Amino acid sequence: MDQHALALLKAAESWDWPLAYRIKSSGGQDSKFKAIMPKLLSGFITESQSLGGTLVDQFWVVVGQCHPQLEENIKILRRIGFYSPRHSEIVLFDGVERETINFSPIFEMGAELFTHLCVAFMNPGGPKSRSGTPFSVSDFIAKDTDELLDIAASEGLGTRKQAALKALIFKRDGQSCPLTGLSFDTEDSVKPHLAHIIPNSVHNKPDTIKCIAMLAGTAVRDLVLEQLNDLGNLLHIELNAHVAYDDIHWGIEALNENGVVRFSSSTYFAITHRSPKVKYIYRRVPYKTAKGPGIIRLHDGDQIVFGGGPEAARLGPGPNPSLCNLQLAVARVLRMSGAADIIAQIKDDGDDSDFPHVYIASPAFCNILTAQLQLAGGVFL
Template identity: 50%
Template sequence: MEQHALGILQNEDLLGWNETGKQGGTFRAITPKLLYYLIEESQKFGGDVLDQFWEQLGACDDKLKENIESLKQEDFVSAQRSFDVLFRGLDPKDVDFEPVLEMAAEFFTHLGVAFMNPGGKKSGESTAFSISEVVNEKTDKLLQRVKEEGGFGTRKQELLKALSFKRDGNFCLLTDQPFRPFNNAGVFLQLAHIIPNSVHAKPDTLKCIAMFAGAAAVDEVVHHLNNIGNVMNMEMNAHGSYDNLEWGIEAKEEGGEVKYFFRTIPTKTNIRGPGFITLRDGEEIQFGKGPEGKKLGNGPLPTLCSLQLAVARVLKMSGAADIILEWKDDADDDGCYRLFSASEEFRKMFDAKLFLSGRAVVG
């Protein structure tokens, strides 16, 4: 049924979901593509998005549910044939697609927005360690302190940053530039999370991850979210392009060991990464070259890398990422108090902040 689903979603104009002129209209226009790539990437993990799609589509109309059973008996021939069987005796314009549109909206909000707008105040916030205070500590001591620190506060992030130095070295793996303060002429760094650690407080996001990638994947997220397997140090501009889903990390097992590859999104073979990144699409990222690389796992957890890359591809290829970035711009006021704000601009900013905070689901 995968080929049938992907074929039908390619007939996006016939589905008539491209309503405009109201809140969510832009989102509805990209919904077929969003579902297409959700299904395609979920199938690689053995997730349940495909089954959920057919269940929600069947809930739209009794005749449609009957036709889905007929479609199950048909081999895939062409997208048009799948479409014709599905809507035999029906006009798509007369079908209320709300159940399947709601499904797409849930993934958009609880997976897409959560990955691109981690936001929120970190729990257990506290005064950070300085790099000099922790970087020279022995690895076992750092690991123990990470365990004792708990929570998601600043002090724990500094400990993870020190562990990342020990695993990968004192330079940016993307730009090949040394980090400050190890080199005064080096680049400024940020600790990047492969999966945003804020998802620990978002049960709806964890449910979407489980449906998208399976129970095993969500278990790895929960257990390793705030540990060395989910972080890496990188130059701050490289971090910005990573958060904007311009690139991701592909983890593959080769010769009995895991190797990591830089991937642009969408894939553009042999094209150099954005900004100061020197790697080209398909080139290996040299994790684990620090003094304690082997002890610290030689790199981030492959499942977390694969999950982030899959979600990034879904959002970028469908156009959902562009909508979220636009909403982030609308929500990004400069913090200055204004006596008056134009009503339309204020409404857009308020709506965007509701969506990005997860307190509203796009419709």
């Protein structure tokens, strides 16, 4: 059914997609938003099939809500093979006048994915790791691994936990950036930045968690909930690489020993489990052959080497592979569909650094407020 879905969405690129009020009032983004929606849904369906999610099944449920006859025609599509995009479209709309179809449920699904996945992943939020914490990380590195694990498990989201996690990643991955090859040295301003594979912005957002389950399956959803602020979701990288990651310019593809990207929850290497064989691959988003961006020394397709620390055998060879593949899937859809460009513009619209010069109730103030509501997870409907 994924091929039928992709055929339908290709045809949908010519549809007259309705617009959300906030999009209409947000700096002329309306036509761009209309253009990306079919590509956005197609991209998420394709990525979901690779990750083992159920998004394509939900898509057909939503299509069936657009007209009673469509439910019957979808049953026929399920029984026949895929022949061509045109054939799929003819079978789906057989006996249905297009003017009587209410496509709103499909539009709403696209807007929901845009809001709760694209915006959430490209607007990381949460605390950034900069020069350090009130606790000396070097002091924590000297602690026994068991003690660090106990601190990380018992300290909630506080700075003491962050210091313990930073120390554990040094013990797992070593003292250099796996992307740039630079050795961390605070005296030379090469500082380790604690990067989250899945951004902090998904924390306490049930709609985003629901979309993650639909995209990648419930096992991956559970891993996100369990590991969002733990060792499996973290790595140390240099600032230049961190900024490029937050801006969705690269990601990590994790492959198992058979070259497959899908990982079940049973293969996740929690601290108390032995790790499966995992190969981490550097991916430019979108694909480019040159090194970079910035001072990143890797080309697309190069292996990223984690696990160079003294406790790698115990703490695992690197970050959680399922979380890496989830982030990369969303990043690809963001860039492929054009959603990244729209969100970048919304972030610019929401910049209130000149707020003292903007009058309340002025058009500029309203645009800033609208953009900030969108970035905070306001639904684009």
